[in-house]
Every structure is written in C-alpha cells, then in structure tokens.
Amino acid sequence: xxxxxxxxxxxxxxxxxxxxxxxxxxxxxxxxxxxxxxxxxxxxxxxxxxxxxxxxxxxxxxxxxxxxxxxxxxxxxxxxxxxxxxxxxxxxxxxxxxxxxxxxxxxxxxxxxxxxx
Numbered sequence: 001x002x003x004x005x006x007x008x009x010x011x012x013x014x015x016x017x018x019x020x021x022x023x024x025x026x027x028x029x030x031x032x033x034x035x036x037x038x039x040x041x042x043x044x045x046x047x048x049x050x051x052x053x054x055x056x057x058x059x060x061x062x063x064x065x066x067x068x069x070x071x072x073x074x075x076x077x078x079x080x081x082x083x084x085x086x087x088x089x090x091x092x093x094x095x096x097x098x099x100x101x102x103x104x105x106x107x108x109x110x111x112x113x114x115x116x117x
Contacts, residue, residue: 016041019048022070026078026101031056033101035070045085052080054104063106065099079109 019037026033034053040046050070051062065082072078079100086093098109 024070024072024078026052026080027103028077029056036062037068040066045087050080052101052106054101057104063101065106071098080106 017039019039021037022035023032024035025031032055034055036051036053037048038051039048046066048067050065050068052065053060053062065080067083067085069081070078071081077100079098082097082099084095084097086095099106100109101107
C-alpha cells in the first residue's frame with residue numbers, strides 16, 4: 001500500500017480535532033470497519049465528519065460523511081445518521097438522512113414516516 005509520504009492515510013487539514021474512533025461491523029458480514037469521528041470546525045452547519053474505512057478491502061479509501069452520528073441498536077444493523085442544517089441555524093430547520101453500509105456502498109434509506117423535516 002502506498003500513500004503520501006509513506007502514510008497509509010493522508011488528508012488535508014479539513015478537520016480541526018479528533019473526537020473518537022470506533023471499530024464496528026457496519027454491514028453484518030463479519031468484517032469490521034473503522035470510523036474516525038473528526039470535528040471540522042468549519043461552521044455551525046458543518047460540525048463533524050466521519051471517515052469510514054472498510055479494513056477488508058484491498059485498497060482502503062474512506063467514505064466521508066458530514067454531520068454524522070452512529071446509531072447502533074440491539075439486534076439491528078448499525079446505521080449512520082447525517083443531518084443537513086438549514087440557514088439560519090436558530091430556526092432549527094434541517095433534514096436527517098439514514099445511511100447503511102451494504103455491499104461496499106453507502107445506501108440511503110428512505111423511511112418517510114421517520115424522516116425529520
């Protein structure tokens with residue numbers, strides 16, 4: 001595996017702070033994915049991002065999801081919630097999206113009755 005400066009992973013200074021990391025099986029296939037939770041510090045509309053690495057892949061290229069949180073219930077496949085905030089922020093308006101990792105792809109799950117607008 002090659003990378004910038006012999007690094008396995010390299011990113012420009014888009015993020016400002018490391019929040020946490022999690023190793024979890026997102027797609028229930030027995031392999032695990034690494035999630036890095038990084039704060040972007042950009043604006044109140046873009047406050048964090050997940051970098052998701054599938055460690056079972058030959059080439060490790062992360063998925064990048066902004067304004068993300070991990071939702072992991074009992075007997076339920078983990079999913080990622082992503083929120084898009086609308087301006088002005090004090091109104092609290094926005095959209096929430098649910099994503100699942102399946103077959104090496106992030107899949108948008110649309111559930112109308114649970115969607116927040």
